[in-house]
Amino acid sequence: MPFTLSHAVLAPPLAKLSGQRLPIAALAIGTMLPDLHRLFTLRHDPTPHLWSALLYPNLLLGLVFCALWYLLYRPALYRFVGVHHPLNLNTIKSVLGFVCGLILALLIGNATHLIWDGLTHHDFRSFAFQDFLAQSVQLGTGIYPMHRILQIGSSILALPFLLCMSLHYYRKHRQLSSVSTKIRVYAIALILLSIVFGGFSLWDYARYIPDATWQAELYYFTGRAINEFSQGALLMLSLGCLLFLILDFQGRIE
Incomplete structure (x- = not known):
């Protein structure tokens, strides 16, 4: 879907359900994984949207994006906005636990993307409600397929929730001193x-x-x-x- 970022709205609830054991950033990256390959190619490749791609290439790509986030974007962006939220990776055990959490979070996030797409697309990704998704709906003077309305509608509706959760995270972890x-x-x-x-x-x-x-x-x-x-x-x-x-x-x- 065009609004790939909207998939990340599921990351905070999933992190909360795990008791904050799963890194929220890895969950967010995982929820977007099947679409992220499009940042590197113009070729339309359906492979990342298959369950068989869960481990390869999606997991590998997810680990690359996690490395970019935790080593590059996170340190810089947190300094830009004045957020202080240390990872507390002080021992080998904590590092190993964090890496295992990353992998599990990427897999779970990826699965939510495939399920979301399977319920809102009328193509090889569909696994339920095919007849309903194939229907056409008249909106104003135009006629649009139901699956297209669900794709765009669910994406747009998710964005305000994503913004609210981001603001909540910022208020919770912002540093006392000004930038x-x-x-x-x-x-x-x-x-x-x-x-x-x-x-x-x-x-x-x-x-x-x-x-x-x-x-x-x-x-x-x-x-x-x-x-x-x-x-x-x-x-x-x-x-x-x-x-x-x-x-x-x-x-x-x-």
């Missing part, structure tokens, strides 16, 4: 650059597609456009976070 002006300026500049770079990536992709073609396949190209924007924005964000961590380690940005 320095230098860090704020760096963070704002990086966000703006990421948006600009993502926008350029989107423009460079969209300019080759005729308007009539875009309108004829609106759902596909909307999803593709989001992926193109994400590719450019994430590339700039990654480089910016890496540079920040280097400067922060050297004590040059306080």
Whole structure:
């Protein structure tokens, strides 16, 4: 679905059900895993949406994204917004337990994505309610397939809940001291650059597609456009976070 991020709305409840034993970030990454390969290729590959791909390639890709999150994005982003939530990995036992939790969280998160898609898509992913999903519904002057309405509708409805849970996490773990002006300026500049770079990536992709073609396949190209924007924005964000961590380690940005 175009709104891949919406799948992550299931991560906080799953973490709570596990007694916070499963890392919430790994659960969130797991819930998005079948779609994340699209950040690296234009080729339409259904393999990651199969249950047989749960261990390979999805788990391997999930571990890569977990490494990026915990080693790059998390340290930088938490400094940007003033969040303090240490992992407390002080012993070999705690590290091994954390890694096992990561793997289990990725597998569970991946499974929720496949189930969600199986109930909202009318294709090889479907495993129930095929006749219902194949129905057409009239909305206004247009007629739309039920499965498409469920895909977009469930994605949009999930976003406010995701925002609320993110704000709750921030309020719970924000540090007492304020973020320095230098860090704020760096963070704002990086966000703006990421948006600009993502926008350029989107423009460079969209300019080759005729308007009539875009309108004829609106759902596909909307999803593709989001992926193109994400590719450019994430590339700039990654480089910016890496540079920040280097400067922060050297004590040059306080």
